[in-house]
Amino acid sequence: MSQYPETLLFIDGQWIAASDGRFVDVVNPATEQVIGRVAHAGQPELAAAAAAAGRGFAVWSRMSVFDRYRIMRQAATLLRERVETVAPIMTMEQGKPVAEARTELLAAADTIDWLAEEGRRAYGRLIPARAVGVTQAVIRTPVGPVAAFSPWNFPVNQVVRKVGAALATGCSIIVKAAEETPASPAALVRAFADAGVPAGVIGLVYGTPSEISETLIAHPAIRKVTFTGSTAVGKMLAALAGSHMKRATMELGGHGPAIVCADADLDRAATTLVAAKFRNAGQVCVSPTRFLVERPVFGRFVERFAELARKVQVGDGLQSGTTMGPLANVRRVDAMEALIGDATARGAEIVTGGQRVGNAGYFFAPTVLRDLTTEMRIMNEDPFGPVALMVPGSTRWPIACGRATRLPYGLAAYAFPGSGRTAARLRDEVRTGMLTVNHLGLGLPEVPFGGIGDSGYGSEGGTEALDAYLDTRFFSMRDY
Numbered sequence: 001m002s003q004y005p006e007t008l009l010f011i012d013g014q015w016i017a018a019s020d021g022r023f024v025d026v027v028n029p030a031t032e033q034v035i036g037r038v039a040h041a042g043q044p045e046l047a048a049a050a051a052a053a054g055r056g057f058a059v060w061s062r063m064s065v066f067d068r069y070r071i072m073r074q075a076a077t078l079l080r081e082r083v084e085t086v087a088p089i090m091t092m093e094q095g096k097p098v099a100e101a102r103t104e105l106l107a108a109a110d111t112i113d114w115l116a117e118e119g120r121r122a123y124g125r126l127i128p129a130r131a132v133g134v135t136q137a138v139i140r141t142p143v144g145p146v147a148a149f150s151p152w153n154f155p156v157n158q159v160v161r162k163v164g165a166a167l168a169t170g171c172s173i174i175v176k177a178a179e180e181t182p183a184s185p186a187a188l189v190r191a192f193a194d195a196g197v198p199a200g201v202i203g204l205v206y207g208t209p210s211e212i213s214e215t216l217i218a219h220p221a222i223r224k225v226t227f228t229g230s231t232a233v234g235k236m237l238a239a240l241a242g243s244h245m246k247r248a249t250m251e252l253g254g255h256g257p258a259i260v261c262a263d264a265d266l267d268r269a270a271t272t273l274v275a276a277k278f279r280n281a282g283q284v285c286v287s288p289t290r291f292l293v294e295r296p297v298f299g300r301f302v303e304r305f306a307e308l309a310r311k312v313q314v315g316d317g318l319q320s321g322t323t324m325g326p327l328a329n330v331r332r333v334d335a336m337e338a339l340i341g342d343a344t345a346r347g348a349e350i351v352t353g354g355q356r357v358g359n360a361g362y363f364f365a366p367t368v369l370r371d372l373t374t375e376m377r378i379m380n381e382d383p384f385g386p387v388a389l390m391v392p393g394s395t396r397w398p399i400a401c402g403r404a405t406r407l408p409y410g411l412a413a414y415a416f417p418g419s420g421r422t423a424a425r426l427r428d429e430v431r432t433g434m435l436t437v438n439h440l441g442l443g444l445p446e447v448p449f450g451g452i453g454d455s456g457y458g459s460e461g462g463t464e465a466l467d468a469y470l471d472t473r474f475f476s477m478r479d480y
């Protein structure tokens with residue numbers, strides 16, 4: 001079993017504590033015990049990190065894309081070699097079953113590989129000129145040092161999407177990862193450092209989130225901001241980035257609709273959606289949340305879904321057989337209790353779950369609710385937890401589509417229609433960043449990942465992920 005390590009700041013190629021010696025405790029959500037600590041950056045460390053990122057950018061952006069690619073591929077190799085050590089560390093700090101942690105780390109290595117490869121294809125283009133002897137070119141250059149803010153639900157995956165795209169395009173980056181889950185992102189950064197990424201190209205800091213974002217976003221060295229987290233914080237950081245005219249990518253909350261049609265394969269829909277719903281205890285921005293089920297099959301679908309939800313094995317992620325760990329922090333438990341309490345007080349029925357499990361650890365039962373109305377908070381706010389909201393749907397599609405997109409969010413939507421014709425209709429009419437039909441098809445490195453509306457803007461996958469870190473510039477020359 002891996003020992004849980006102390007996490008330091010990574011600034012200018014060195015692992016250091018803060019000059020005032022400040023640390024913050026890290027708690028295991030399965031036991032509520034303090035398992036370690038993380039260094040807390042103050043102003044001197046943030047200033048040093050920003051200056052180092054400026055120097056790192058000067059080095060990295062001038063390195064050939066092929067050399068950058070080779071270093072990144074080596075980081076992916078090192079990460080794969082270290083999976084068995086790092087996965088339990090992620091479970092200890094975040095709670096997810098160790099098998100999910102392992103999958104996340106292997107996916108992170110794949111993401112690095114893909115972005116490194118794609119960085120070699122960040123082509124510009126030549127535009128035919130109107131005059132003889134004129135060359136017109138579009139060139140794409142790295143935007144500059146990046147400030148990245150990532151959350152605790154996928155401690156490595158949320159960081160690697162940002163670091164991978166930044167490095168693949170020649171940017172340097174300072175990451176503020178989540179203070180609650182610091183050690184696994186530090187292991188990712190270590191893999192890059194050990195692979196040969198030069199000093200200053202990657203920084204890793206922890207501390208007071210608002211202090212770090214206000215300092216780094218305003219810092220003249222920083223040219224781009226990227227954030228994954230709640231819509232409320234995203235709006236603040238986007239405004240701050242805007243006030244300094246810095247580019248921004250915002251990957252925010254959602255309230256994923258899952259449309260189940262009367263003529264769908266109900267068992268397949270239930271099995272697939274239960275797996276999606278309770279993965280990472282529902283703490284996933286693309287988690288399906290509102291299940292819009294056509295009325296004729298509503299009862300049958302709810303029954304089958306609840307039956308499968310009761311089979312989810314809740315427990316410590318380090319124990320074999322666990323399929324759902326605890327919630328990652330006590331805020332999520334409080335949020336679940338408040339949202340479910342509000343819903344039941346207004347008439348919702350708990351089909352299964354609805355409360356904490358055990359006396360220690362932030363365990364919460366997989367929960368299914370029905371008899372919901374749009375006045376209930378849970379029907380409007382991202383619950384970010386293991387709760388499925390069952391809503392009988394109309395058979396008239398304009399209404400179903402309208403209900404699916406009733407909220408200002410537009411991140412992921414799921415559908416199980418009985419025909420290709422309905423699927424095409426949903427594709428055209430459900431206003432969402434991502435729609436996946438008959439299966440779970442989100443989040444691979446090569447496909448776009450991101451939302452619209454209150455779910456944010458910019459993409460963290462596909463070639464679009466690189467666009468976010470590149471400036472488009474124009475060059476025109478008349479022959480001598």
Ligand code: NAD
Pocket residue numbers: 149150151152153177178179209210211213214228229230231233237251252253254284285331382383384
């Ligand atoms: P939160 O909004 O306070 O924090 C989310 C993340 O943003 C955390 O990592 C936090 O450290 C960071 N953060 C908070 N304030 C910040 C600031 N001023 N500057 C920079 N970073 C800041 O909420 P939380 O309690 O940690 O999580 C709850 C909500 O966040 C959920 O309801 C969910 O909607 C959202 N969330 C979304 C994702 C996602 O993948 N999109 C991930 C985690 C949380």
